[in-house]
Amino acid sequence: MKELAHLNKFFYKYRWRLIPGILFVVISNIFGVLPAQVIRVAFDLVTENIGVYQLFEGFNRQEVIYDIFGSSLLLFGVLVLILALLRGLFLFFMRQTIILMSRHIEYDQKNEIYSHYQRLSLAFYRRHNTGDLMNRVTEDVSRVRMYLGPGIMYSINTVVLFILVIYAMVTVNVRLTVFSILPLPVLAVIIFYVNTIIEFRSEQIQKRLSGLSSFVQENFSGIRVIKSYVREGFVRGKFADESEDYKTQSMALAKVQAMFFPAMLLLIGLSNVITIYIGGVEVMKGNITAGNIAEFIVYLNMLAFPVISLGWVTSLVQRAAASQKRINEFLHEVPEIISPDVPAKHLNGKIEFKNVSFVYPDTGIEALKNVSFIANPGEMVAIIGRTGSGKSTMGNLIMRMYDTTGGQILIDNEPLTSLNLDSYRAQIGFVPQEVFLFSDIISHNIAFSADKLDMPRVEQAARDAAVYNNIIELDKGFDTLIGERGVTLSGGQKQRVSIARAIVKQPQVLIFDDCLSAVDTRTEEEILNNLGRVMQGKTSVIISHRISTIKNADKILVLDNGEIIEQGTHNELMDLKTAYFELYEKQLLEEEEQI
Numbered sequence: 001m002k003e004l005a006h007l008n009k010f011f012y013k014y015r016w017r018l019i020p021g022i023l024f025v026v027i028s029n030i031f032g033v034l035p036a037q038v039i040r041v042a043f044d045l046v047t048e049n050i051g052v053y054q055l056f057e058g059f060n061r062q063e064v065i066y067d068i069f070g071s072s073l074l075l076f077g078v079l080v081l082i083l084a085l086l087r088g089l090f091l092f093f094m095r096q097t098i099i100l101m102s103r104h105i106e107y108d109q110k111n112e113i114y115s116h117y118q119r120l121s122l123a124f125y126r127r128h129n130t131g132d133l134m135n136r137v138t139e140d141v142s143r144v145r146m147y148l149g150p151g152i153m154y155s156i157n158t159v160v161l162f163i164l165v166i167y168a169m170v171t172v173n174v175r176l177t178v179f180s181i182l183p184l185p186v187l188a189v190i191i192f193y194v195n196t197i198i199e200f201r202s203e204q205i206q207k208r209l210s211g212l213s214s215f216v217q218e219n220f221s222g223i224r225v226i227k228s229y230v231r232e233g234f235v236r237g238k239f240a241d242e243s244e245d246y247k248t249q250s251m252a253l254a255k256v257q258a259m260f261f262p263a264m265l266l267l268i269g270l271s272n273v274i275t276i277y278i279g280g281v282e283v284m285k286g287n288i289t290a291g292n293i294a295e296f297i298v299y300l301n302m303l304a305f306p307v308i309s310l311g312w313v314t315s316l317v318q319r320a321a322a323s324q325k326r327i328n329e330f331l332h333e334v335p336e337i338i339s340p341d342v343p344a345k346h347l348n349g350k351i352e353f354k355n356v357s358f359v360y361p362d363t364g365i366e367a368l369k370n371v372s373f374i375a376n377p378g379e380m381v382a383i384i385g386r387t388g389s390g391k392s393t394m395g396n397l398i399m400r401m402y403d404t405t406g407g408q409i410l411i412d413n414e415p416l417t418s419l420n421l422d423s424y425r426a427q428i429g430f431v432p433q434e435v436f437l438f439s440d441i442i443s444h445n446i447a448f449s450a451d452k453l454d455m456p457r458v459e460q461a462a463r464d465a466a467v468y469n470n471i472i473e474l475d476k477g478f479d480t481l482i483g484e485r486g487v488t489l490s491g492g493q494k495q496r497v498s499i500a501r502a503i504v505k506q507p508q509v510l511i512f513d514d515c516l517s518a519v520d521t522r523t524e525e526e527i528l529n530n531l532g533r534v535m536q537g538k539t540s541v542i543i544s545h546r547i548s549t550i551k552n553a554d555k556i557l558v559l560d561n562g563e564i565i566e567q568g569t570h571n572e573l574m575d576l577k578t579a580y581f582e583l584y585e586k587q588l589l590e591e592e593e594q595i
């Protein structure tokens with residue numbers, strides 16, 4: 001439960017909603033209790049007046065008594081109505097303060113979690129799946145809100161109402177009070193247990209439902225594979241099985257829910273019966289009036305809801321505590337990559353790896369061993385090697401997505417870890433291996449790094465990335481929506497849009513992580529020529545599988561199993577007639593075979 005203490009700061013922040021809220025709860029409950037007393041007086045008036053009315057049987061005065069009796073009853077009726085209206089008004093204020101407070105806190109908490117997520121490093125995102133990350137910012141926050149809003153509101157309501165009602169009951173008759181509230185604790189305990197079962201089953205259903213939606217989502221995304229392998233029938237069968245499971249769980253829940261309300265009504269009914277019986281005995285003894293029984297019945301029915309909410313609120317708080325625990329787990333996660341608090345600096349673009357080694361934190365895979373090289377401003381350095389040799393890892397380390405586990409990376413002769421990270425990354429154009437474009441229009445995707453859209457710059461970047469002609473051929477040109485809701489670009493087009501996104505930044509350092517793989521060799525040459533112009537005096541790091549992409553580089557690093565086994569220019573490496581030469585021969589042979 002201590003997990004919920006994290007939320008106290010929000011209660012303090014919104015104290016001017018919470019305090020009036022509590023006040024409104026008290027006032028609304030006072031207006032809730034008063035009608036019961038009015039009803040008692042009215043009831044007693046009825047019994048008295050019937051006696052008086054019968055006494056005047058056969059007299060003219062009987063008519064007058066009847067009229068007085070009628071108008072006073074009407075007055076009581078109007079009074080009850082006014083009290084009910086006032087109660088309603090304060091209930092409205094209560095919700096407007098406390099429930100609104102919970103919505104404000106929900107908003108703040110979502111932002112708090114989301115901005116913390118943004119600070120966490122790539123390794124964190126690798127460790128946790130997207131569904132989990134999303135659940136904590138949506139479902140868990142909603143559960144916590146249930147505690148902040150209804151939870152707090154009904155708890156205060158229950159306490160205040162209990163004090164007021166029990167006090168009013170005890171002042172009438174202690175014996176009757178004890179007997180009539182006797183079934184209520186049983187009701188609270190039953191509701192707590194039934195609620196726990198309901199919640200457990202609901203959670204199971206929720207899990208099945210998210211399983212079902214992930215299943216459907218994945219199959220819709222992979223519909224091409226399903227159709228090409230004619231697996232529609234198989235997938236349909238699997239869907240039916242998953243749905244069947246969901247149905248069974250839902251029916252089990254419906255059964256418990258079906259028992260819930262009758263059990264509740266039974267216990268409330270039992271309280272009423274006891275009140276009337278014991279109350280009747282007390283009336284006969286002359287301890288209370290008939291009006292008191294009516295008053296008690298009203299009190300009991302007023303207590304029923306708080307008793308029910310007691311069980312409900314208890315399980316709600318438990319769930320909120322569990323959710324807050326999950327939220328806190330992430331909020332207390334310290335980012336692995338922290339930028340030192342130093343001023344931004346202009347980047348010249350010298351990159352130096354000094355005996356860099358790197359082991360991936362979660363898998364323990366040693367991706368780089370003792371890697372050393374220098375890339376000077378104005379140079380194009382290429383990295384080539386077999387798959388899994390550590391090329392992308394080098395890109396990730398230059399971007400400081402991870403910190404090295406051995407050796408050092410120097411940027412402009414300073415350790416990378418001592419630079420202002422935001423300013424450093426802002427001056428690098430990184431094109432990742434897996435293209436990712438947002439579901440937005442093309443121009444926004446290209447201008448992603450800028451706060452303001454500068455169309456001439458976007459168009460120039462598209463030209464340099466050799467994708468301009470493809471874009472203007474589309475009906476809406478740069479305003480074409482791409483992604484799930486829009487046009488599907490080809491693999492090569494996507495790669496080039498993501499290249500344009502990096503170029504538009506006019507970066508000091510450009511990193512291409514195998515992002516020309518889906519581009520034909522002629523277009524590739526065009527892009528590389530443009531790059532030569534755009535990146536004049538700046539540093540480019542080109543990671544590739546293809547020798548054709550990198551043969552003009554100033555320096556080629558041949559990576560194998562995390563180690564640089566050769567480095568030099570194309571000609572130098574060819575002369576060596578070792579690994580690079582063999583790779584060249586192999587690729588030449590493959591090209592000839594294709595022709």
Ligand SMILES: Nc1ncnc2c1ncn2[C@@H]1O[C@H](COP(=O)(O)OP(=O)(O)OP(=O)(O)O)[C@@H](O)[C@H]1O
Nearest residue numbers: 126360363365367386387388389390391392393394
């Ligand atoms: N996020 C990660 N967590 C753990 N291990 C990783 C991660 N990314 C890569 N690896 C491992 O590190 C090694 C080097 O991977 P890397 O992606 O750098 O190779 P690559 O040369 O870029 O390969 P490819 O050409 O296929 O993209 C591989 O063994 C890979 O399994």
